[in-house]
Amino acid sequence: MSRPPVLITLLGLVLLVTACGDQAERPADYRGPIARVVEQSRDLGELFAGARAEAVYEIENRGQAPLTILGSEASCGCTKPVFDRQTAAPGERIRLTVKVEAPALNARLRKRILVFTDDPHASRLELEVAMTCLGNAVLSATQFDLGDCAIGPEPLRRRIDLRLPPGLELVAIEARYEAPFIRLERVGPAALDLVVERPWQTLVLRDYLDFQLVAADPEGHQRRLHPQGIQLEGRIEPAPAFSPSRLDFGWLAADEEKCLGLEVPTGYRPVAPPAGIEVLPGPEPGRFLIKLRPGAVGALRERLRFEDASGRCLRLPVFAMRVAS
Numbered sequence: 001m002s003r004p005p006v007l008i009t010l011l012g013l014v015l016l017v018t019a020c021g022d023q024a025e026r027p028a029d030y031r032g033p034i035a036r037v038v039e040q041s042r043d044l045g046e047l048f049a050g051a052r053a054e055a056v057y058e059i060e061n062r063g064q065a066p067l068t069i070l071g072s073e074a075s076c077g078c079t080k081p082v083f084d085r086q087t088a089a090p091g092e093r094i095r096l097t098v099k100v101e102a103p104a105l106n107a108r109l110r111k112r113i114l115v116f117t118d119d120p121h122a123s124r125l126e127l128e129v130a131m132t133c134l135g136n137a138v139l140s141a142t143q144f145d146l147g148d149c150a151i152g153p154e155p156l157r158r159r160i161d162l163r164l165p166p167g168l169e170l171v172a173i174e175a176r177y178e179a180p181f182i183r184l185e186r187v188g189p190a191a192l193d194l195v196v197e198r199p200w201q202t203l204v205l206r207d208y209l210d211f212q213l214v215a216a217d218p219e220g221h222q223r224r225l226h227p228q229g230i231q232l233e234g235r236i237e238p239a240p241a242f243s244p245s246r247l248d249f250g251w252l253a254a255d256e257e258k259c260l261g262l263e264v265p266t267g268y269r270p271v272a273p274p275a276g277i278e279v280l281p282g283p284e285p286g287r288f289l290i291k292l293r294p295g296a297v298g299a300l301r302e303r304l305r306f307e308d309a310s311g312r313c314l315r316l317p318v319f320a321m322r323v324a325s
Contacts, residue, residue: 026121034063035119037127038093044131047102048165055129057096059115061088069094070116078103079111079129098129106135106228136225137213138163144194146205146234150312156196164190164225168215171222176210182232184211194230203236240265242316247290247304249320255294256325262288268306268314277302277318290318297322 026034042055061067067088072081084095098113113127140161149156162170169189181197182205196205209230216222243263252258264286270279278291290304300320307313 031064033061033065033067033090033117033119035067035117035122035125036060036062037125040126041128041130042098044100044129046132046134047100048134049102049104049136051102051165053100053102053131055098055100057098057127058093059088059096059117059125060093061090063119064090066090067094068118070118072096072116073114074098075112079113081113081115096127098127100129100131102131102133104135104226105133106138108132134163135227136165137215137227139227139230141230142228143231144233146196146232146236147310149196149198149234149236150240150314151198151236151238153198155198158194159187160192160194160230162190162192162213162227164213164215167217168223168225170213171216172214174212174214174224176212177208179207179209179232182207182209184209194232196232196234196236198236202238205232205234205236207232240268240314242314246317246319249292249300249318251321251323252292253325254297254322256322257291257293259289259291262290262316264288264306265314267308269308271305271307271313273304274302274318276300277304279304292318292320295322297324 038058038060044053044055047053069083069086074081078101080099082097082099088094110128110130115125115127117123117125144158146156170186173184173186173192181199181203183195185193185195187193209232213225213227214222215225247260247262249258266286273279276293276295278293280289280291282288302318304316304318305313
């Protein structure tokens with residue numbers, strides 16, 4: 001039963017030493033300078049490559065003798081510390097400005113600045129400046145998994161929004177990759193499309209697209225920006241087949257109705273049939289009756305659209321020739 005009071009006593013001593021901080025380490029009769037950093041860490045937020053920013057710190061002298069800055073050291077050449085004075089009287093503060101030029105990286109960075117003083121109990125002060133480097137440009141997406149796609153006449157498109165340095169607009173895209181059937185298209189001053197052609201052959205996609213952006217300011221001065229590349233994966237393969245592969249109603253009178261049977265790949269359902277064509281469920285799953293209603297004299301050329309649960313689309317050609325009754 002005697003252990004809890006001992007633990008409480010030890011905890012109280014730890015809290016007392018922590019609360020006292022460096023003052024507990026100084027002699028009672030100490031009359032020298034005491035260096036204190038008002039705020040040790042600064043965050044400059046998001047910076048594009050080459051952008052300049054400043055982080056300001058204050059070092060206060062809480063002692064009874066003048067405090068002198070002996071020097072400083074930065075962990076990176078992109079940071080440069082500048083002091084407004086080298087000495088501070090008791091109660092005064094020294095202002096330190098750290099000038100930063102953002103590197104061409106896409107990363108979260110933390111840089112350390114060491115300040116050396118003549119305070120024997122705080123001879124080295126450590127400061128930190130943080131920033132999120134955006135590089136030359138930021139893409140809203142850099143990885144695309146297209147999954148299994150069916151071969152088809154229409155290319156696949158994925159929109160990519162851009163964040164460019166202030167005052168710049170996208171002018172052109174310069175490819176630095178060799179990837180057949182894949183291209184990037186400009187669709188606005190701050191957007192592009194990833195376009196994947198779907199050739200009539202099986203195609204496995206596992207590509208890395210490296211490219212440059214050409215951007216211009218309002219005066220027309222151009223800059224080349226090198227953003228992070230795009231990783232693309234997927235597979236393009238032959239589409240499931242209809243049976244028959246097309247519906248030809250042939251010749252029929254303008255006031256005549258006609259039905260033809262159709263077998264549809266598993267999982268596909270009709271979507272918004274064209275006017276004059278009705279899609280009726282057949283006797284078994286995957287089988288439908290396509291009913292052509294009476295219509296105007298002349299040729300009919302339409303496409304029936306079917307989609308599966310993931311949104312993949314198949315189109316079936318429909319033909320007919322109506323003549324006067």
